[in-house]
Amino acid sequence: xxxxxxxxxxxxxxxxxxxxxxxxxxxxxxxxxxxxxxxxxxxxxxxxxxxxxxxxxxxxxxxxxxxxxxxxxxxxxxxxxxxxxxxxxxxxxxxxxxxxxxxxxxxxxxxxxxxxxxxxxxxxxxxxxxxxxxxxxxxxxxxxxxxxxxxxxxxxxxxxxxxxxxxxxxxxxxxxxxxxxxxxxxxxxxxxxxxxxxxxxxxxxxxxxxxxxxxxxxxxxxxxxxxxxx
Numbered sequence: 198x199x200x201x202x203x204x205x206x207x208x209x210x211x212x213x214x215x216x217x218x219x220x221x222x223x224x225x226x227x228x229x230x231x232x233x234x235x236x237x238x239x240x241x242x243x244x245x246x247x248x249x250x251x252x253x254x255x256x257x258x259x260x261x262x263x264x265x266x267x268x269x270x271x272x273x274x275x276x277x278x279x280x281x282x283x284x285x286x287x288x289x290x291x292x293x294x295x296x297x298x299x300x301x302x303x304x305x306x307x308x309x310x311x312x313x314x315x316x317x318x319x320x321x322x323x324x325x326x327x328x329x330x331x332x333x334x335x336x337x338x339x340x341x342x343x344x345x346x347x348x349x350x351x352x353x354x355x356x357x358x359x360x361x362x363x364x365x366x367x368x369x370x371x372x373x374x375x376x377x378x379x380x381x382x383x384x385x386x387x388x389x390x391x392x393x394x395x396x397x398x399x400x401x402x403x404x405x406x407x408x409x410x411x412x413x414x415x416x417x418x419x420x421x422x423x424x425x426x427x
Contacts, residue, residue: 226249226250227249227250227299227301227375228247228248228249228375228376228377228378228379229246229247229248229301229303229304229373229374229375230245230246230247230248230372230373230374230375230377231245231246231303231304231351231370231371231372231373231374232244232245232246232370232371232372233246233304233368233369233370233371234368234369234371235366235367235368235369236366236367236368237357237364237365237366237367238362238364238365238366242257242258242259243257243258244256244257245257246303246304247377247379247383247384248301248302248303249378249379249381249383249384250299251268251296251299251300251302252268252269252270252302252381252384253266253267253268253302253303253384253415253418254266254267254268254379254383254384255303255414255415257414259412259414262277262278262279263277263278263279264276264277264278264411264412264414265278265386266414266415267384267385267386268288268302268384268415268418269381269384269385271287271288271293272285272286272287272288273285273286273287273288273292273413273418273419274286274385274386274392275409275411275412275413275414276386276387276390276411277411281389281390281391282390282391282392282393282411283386283390283391283392283393283411284392284393284395284409284410284411285386285392285393285394285395286394286395286396286397286400286419287395287396287397287400288397288418288419289397289419289420289421290421291420291421291422292417292418292419292420292421292422294421295421295422302415302418303415304351304352304370306340306342306352306355306368307331307342307344307350307351307352308350309422310331310332310333310340310342311331313333313335314333314335315331315332315333315340316331316332316333317329317330317331318330318331318332318341320346321343326345326346327345327346327347328343328344328345328346328353329343329344329345329346330342330343331344336360337359337360337361338357338358338359338360338361339356339357339358339360340355340356340357340358341355341356342354342355342356343355351370351373352368352370353369353370354367354368354369354370355367355368355370397419400419
């Protein structure tokens with residue numbers, strides 16, 4: 198990383214750690230907001246995230262189309278805002294069980310690396326802030342994530358190397374905020390969206406031999422984190 202990026206990440210960490218959760222908020226209604234800038238073989242992608250408890254809204258652009266992913270209670274939604282169409286899929290039993298953890302529904306890279314055997318490899322001083330670096334190397338490749346050494350384990354930067362393709366991808370998380378409290382309707386699709394509704398089993402059957410008509414970008418929230426034994 199460049200010296201400028203070090204200082205910038207340290208500033209992000211300081212802001213995140215100094216911003217308290219909303220006063221009186223229930224533990225299961227903790228709110229988070231962040232922006233992720235992802236750069237890799239397919240180019241640059243910017244995604245905005247909001248969450249309240251285990252409900253999530255993510256907005257990104259995929260091949261020029263604004264795609265909104267919504268997770269709210271039993272349902273996982275993918276909406277194409279240009280066509281006004283979307284997909285609503287009942288979430289798996291495993292995904293619903295994992296909601297009981299109360300964890301933030303997005304940006305969990307550091308926690309996943311530790312769960313899968315990754316380790317803290319070093320602590321860096323970036324400006325006035327200490328930043329921890331976690332790494333996991335396996336048959337698939339290598340993942341590293343930078344988080345504040347103290348306070349919430351929020352990712353500041355993630356780097357991924359795919360051993361099979363030698364492809365590299367980096368994600369920079371910015372604009373962390375915990376003061377926004379979106380209303381419940383923010384995590385549900387607009388009533389004007391034409392939704393195709395599927396049970397979880399119907400979805401699995403339809404996608405067994407073909408990809409879904411709309412991209413499922415956060416599959417762990419639909420299938421469950423450990424669907425494939427990882």
